[in-house]
Ligand SMILES: *[C@@H]1O[C@H](CO)[C@@H](O)[C@H](O)[C@H]1NC(C)=O
Ligand SMILES: *[C@@H]1O[C@H](CO)[C@@H](O)[C@H](O)[C@H]1NC(C)=O
């Protein structure tokens with residue numbers, strides 16, 4: 121069964137292979153002649169050679185040409201020949217495939233050299249090359265005043281027929297040659313420039329004047345001791361100038377640097393303006409005029425010195441009190457004495473302040489020296505808060521009721537309060 125099937129297959133194959141023959145093959149009694157010898161190879165590198173064969177036929181009518189036996193291709197046989205590779209290339213194992221070439225060569229037999237063609241053109245630069253073959257080098261340079269930014273100045277012809285890297289880019293880098301900056305130093309940038317302006321100038325081209333007037337010898341604040349109610353004073357006014365040489369307008373609230381000042385606080389102001397750009401510069405300073413201060417008073421031992429703590433720089437009014445059982449001595453000033461520092465810079469009455477150095481044995485004895493002892497003595501420590509408060513109140517009463525001193529309260533009612541009274545405690549024996 122199995123062999124029968126095989127025979128059937130074989131028969132089929134015979135029919136198939138004879139099918140390429142012309143249908144008249146049998147009728148014409150065709151027979152192949154043997155192959156002729158191969159033709160010469162048509163190329164000395166990977167060429168082709170051919171051989172042919174002919175048929176014998178019976179001399180019957182109609183059987184007078186090749187095609188009554190077979191198709192043209194059955195009479196022809198082709199073969200690859202001269203499978204040689206040049207320039208170090210090697211042949212592939214498959215006969216119909218051409219050579220594998222070493223880098224730099226191509227073509228069926230590796231006879232052709234890889235060529236990258238002319239290296240790319242660039243604007244504002246030049247290119248040089250001696251060959252465009254594989255491994256050759258092309259060099260780019262930028263024209264004068266142009267700098268290379270991106271790309272490669274050396275490019276090599278590669279096996280894939282391209283130049284390595286990328287074309288360089290040349291940009292103008294000498295804008296400063298045309299001196300674009302009006303008042304500053306020019307810095308070349310790639311395809312650009314920058315102006316570093318001199319002092320007083322700004323803008324892309326340093327064309328804007330932003331220099332304000334400059335002041336010299338602007339006085340600092342001034343304090344003046346006035347022994348009189350007023351004092352004449354001269355000062356040096358500030359100087360202004362423009363480093364760029366423009367004219368300035370200068371105004372002041374004191375047109376002349378000389379004035380007769382009363383006691384008080386004053387401000388001198390000078391403003392210089394530059395009309396060319398509207399910028400101005402100011403110089404102000406304070407002038408403080410006060411009566412000449414007096415020396416510090418001593419503080420009575422076993423007692424207290426009580427003075428105004430407000431407006432003290434315009435005048436000081438002080439009085440003395442003693443701790444209980446002590447008093448100031450006979451012949452010394454009385455408790456009624458006020459110590460006043462006026463414009464002259466000296467105390468009236470003059471210092472020093474008498475100490476409360478006399479210890480009292482009986483109250484009767486004391487009243488001989490100081491009849492006001494009771495009113496001006498304090499019972500306890502001078503540092504005690506209640507004592508301090510009572511002394512402050514005592515001072516206010518005294519100031520308000522004493523003619524000539526009341527002004528200190530009527531002129532400055534908000535400040536004439538006991539909290540603003542200064543109590544200084546003397547040492548004890
Ligand atoms: C342009 O190239 C020159 C020479 O290399 C260099 O001195 C200069 O700084 C470059 N200019 C800029 C803007 O990079
Ligand atoms: C500034 O004051 C000094 C000292 O008084 C003086 O020598 C100088 O000339 C003054 N400068 C100007 C610009 O007035």
Ligand SMILES: *[C@@H]1O[C@H](CO)[C@@H](O)[C@H](O)[C@H]1NC(C)=O
Nearest residue numbers: 343344345412413414415465
């Ligand atoms: C004002 O007088 C006081 C005390 O005599 C003194 O210390 C001070 O320096 C004087 N001030 C001036 C500006 O003369």
Ligand SMILES: *[C@@H]1O[C@H](CO)[C@@H](O)[C@H](O)[C@H]1NC(C)=O
Nearest residue numbers: 443444445480481498499500
């Ligand atoms: C003052 O003296 C009297 C009588 O000697 C005495 O009673 C009183 O305590 C004394 N006062 C003080 C604060 O020492």
